[in-house]
Amino acid sequence: MRKHFSGYIENNLANRDDLIFITGDLGYAALxxxxxxxxxxxxxxxVAEQNMVGVxxxxxxxxFSVICxxxxxxxxxxxxxxxxxxxxxxxxxxxIVGNGGGYGYGIMGSSHHAIEDIAVLSGLPDIACYVPAxxxxxxxxxxxxxxxxxxxxxxxxxxxxxxxxxxxxxxGAMKIAAGNKLTVIAQGPVANNAxxxxxxxxxxxxxxxxxxxxxxxxxxxxxxxxxxxxTGNVLTIEEHISIGGLGSTVALLASEAALPxxxxxxxxxxGYPGKKYGSQAYHQQLSGLDExxxxxxxxxxx
Amino acid sequence: MKPITLQGxxxxxxxxxxxxxxxxxxxxxxxxxxxxxxxxxxKNPGDTFxxxxxxxxxxxYTIMNDSGDIPDADxxxxxxxxxxxPAHPAPLKYASIPFATGSLxxxxxxxxxxxxxxxxxxxxxxxxxxxxxxxxxxxxxxxACHFAVANxxxxxxxxxxxxxxxxxxxxxKVIGDxxxxxxWEAMGFDVKIADGHDIKQLVETKNELLTRKNGKPKxxxxxxxxxxxxxxxxxxxxxxYLPMNEQQYLQAQNEINTRYFQPxxx
Numbered sequence: 001m002r003k004h005f006s007g008y009i010e011n012n013l014a015n016r017d018d019l020i021f022i023t024g025d026l027g028y029a030a031l032x033x034x035x036x037x038x039x040x041x042x043x044x045x046x047v048a049e050q051n052m053v054g055v056x057x058x059x060x061x062x063x064f065s066v067i068c069x070x071x072x073x074x075x076x077x078x079x080x081x082x083x084x085x086x087x088x089x090x091x092x093x094x095x096i097v098g099n100g101g102g103y104g105y106g107i108m109g110s111s112h113h114a115i116e117d118i119a120v121l122s123g124l125p126d127i128a129c130y131v132p133a134x135x136x137x138x139x140x141x142x143x144x145x146x147x148x149x150x151x152x153x154x155x156x157x158x159x160x161x162x163x164x165x166x167x168x169x170x171x172g173a174m175k176i177a178a179g180n181k182l183t184v185i186a187q188g189p190v191a192n193n194a195x196x197x198x199x200x201x202x203x204x205x206x207x208x209x210x211x212x213x214x215x216x217x218x219x220x221x222x223x224x225x226x227x228x229x230x231t232g233n234v235l236t237i238e239e240h241i242s243i244g245g246l247g248s249t250v251a252l253l254a255s256e257a258a259l260p261x262x263x264x265x266x267x268x269x270x271g272y273p274g275k276k277y278g279s280q281a282y283h284q285q286l287s288g289l290d291e292x293x294x295x296x297x298x299x300x301x302x
Numbered sequence: 303m304k305p306i307t308l309q310g311x312x313x314x315x316x317x318x319x320x321x322x323x324x325x326x327x328x329x330x331x332x333x334x335x336x337x338x339x340x341x342x343x344x345k346n347p348g349d350t351f352x353x354x355x356x357x358x359x360x361x362x363y364t365i366m367n368d369s370g371d372i373p374d375a376d377x378x379x380x381x382x383x384x385x386x387x388p389a390h391p392a393p394l395k396y397a398s399i400p401f402a403t404g405s406l407x408x409x410x411x412x413x414x415x416x417x418x419x420x421x422x423x424x425x426x427x428x429x430x431x432x433x434x435x436x437x438x439x440x441x442x443x444x445x446a447c448h449f450a451v452a453n454x455x456x457x458x459x460x461x462x463x464x465x466x467x468x469x470x471x472x473x474x475k476v477i478g479d480x481x482x483x484x485x486w487e488a489m490g491f492d493v494k495i496a497d498g499h500d501i502k503q504l505v506e507t508k509n510e511l512l513t514r515k516n517g518k519p520k521x522x523x524x525x526x527x528x529x530x531x532x533x534x535x536x537x538x539x540x541x542x543y544l545p546m547n548e549q550q551y552l553q554a555q556n557e558i559n560t561r562y563f564q565p566x567x568x
Contacts, residue, residue, distance in 0.1 A: 063419070
């Protein structure tokens with residue numbers, strides 16, 4: 001997704017005089033072309049994320065739209081107060097772009113992971129958090145984000161194309177099953193593990209699948225509400241802790257809408273069980289977010 | 303109105319506001335009100351001012367009121383429910399408060415961003431920020447200093463209210479005096495020291511710094527007295543926190559009257 005992101009900026013936005021790109025000293029072998037193309041509007045703020053976001057807010061107050069780019073955890077946690085007080089309280093167009101959301105940086109370790117980012121950011125005033133699941137979804141997210149005159153966060157991860165059976169929507173993607181028995185809702189690139197599991201599952205034709213690309217979610221899309229009402233069975237999948245993420249949000253909204261739920265399972269990031277570290281796939285497996293476990297959980301509904 | 307009289311008038315208003323609100327943060331406003339007069343009253347349209355030490359909001363409100371930015375009718379709402387004038391400036395209320403502050407260490411990065419924006423737009427606007435000396439403990443100060451120097455932001459003017467007291471002690475005794483001029487010089491700033499209660503000297507210092515288009519960000523390290531103007535408040539940490547009782551209030555107003563409005567004083 002990182003290459004697609006930088007290519008999108010290069011091709012669509014780099015010539016926009018009101019756009020500033022600030023990096024927190026990252027972008028090797030990815031942002032060089034963008035740097036050359038944007039000239040003085042491309043700024044390396046160094047390894048100083050708090051100042052980077054404060055500077056971004058100052059520039060945004062003068063009419064610029066400002067991208068702040070770094071590895072996801074560095075641009076979310078260290079500068080949270082700058083994002084809250086300086087950017088969100090003033091509803092300024094500062095777009096935080098974090099590469100490697102979830103366990104994306106794998107063996108780099110917990111310092112480089114962002115599994116609480118949506119919980120941390122999505123409650124801030126006026127913010128939109130974008131978590132595209134597929135490469136195809138990224139343009140929808142970026143078009144929406146760069147049209148905003150307000151704060152945003154874009155979480156980047158492993159980019160795969162959307163499967164042919166899916167239909168893109170403004171809020172993500174969907175595949176509606178005819179004999180609907182189960183509603184699966186996923187967020188971010190971990191959705192690819194679920195689509196793989198689904199494609200091989202004998203119950204595939206009885207499962208409706210959705211992805212949600214924007215948080216906070218304040219109402220359930222009508223198609224999802226209908227599917228939950230039909231099935232009463234819900235499975236949510238996210239590479240994020242259970243608190244303040246997709247699963248808890250869907251549970252709240254479904255309850256508020258009085259949708260009858262027979263069975264609700266949330267698959268989510270479990271942190272670091274056993275305090276052991278490994279690749280992204282390793283951490284997904286420890287959290288039950290791998291294809292095999294998703295298949296297993298899906299089968300438990302039938 | 304002559305600046306010397308304005309120093310008295312705004313102090314009178316600050317005391318009124320805090321007495322009516324039964325609130326603290328008096329000493330920190332009296333410490334920096336003269337700095338604010340020197341910047342606010344002599345800045346140009348297009349220049350921006352950020353009060354990074356947001357706890358001196360009453361000083362900001364009084365000078366905004368004097369300039370017509372806050373109507374008289376709003377001033378008694380200070381600290382009251384439903385007010386636009388809370389103890390620390392609120393966001394998106396007044397055009398002349400570009401950023402709400404209150405958590406320390408935010409103003410300098412914001413002001414550096416505003417200065418950077420002016421540099422890219424190639425305009426002559428000056429970005430002013432007023433900080434407390436205790437506030438310079440914050441790591442963002444030093445991140446922003448490096449950024450400002452590296453980006454040659456000589457359109458950034460920092461004013462430090464160096465009264466020598468912070469939340470729970472003397473600044474040189476807590477973690478060391480992070481407002482010490484040699485630190486700022488070493489960072490690459492154009493540094494001037496001034497008497498933070500002498501408007502004429504402050505304005506001259508400011509003007510001198512701003513004529514130097516040398517690629518260096520500017521700082522006035524202003525030596526000030528916390529609680530300046532009220533004998534029992536001066537240099538006392540207590541007056542960061544305490545409200546005045548009736549007797550203290552009357553004495554304070556009397557002292558301001560004597561010190562700032564009597565002929566040939568100061």
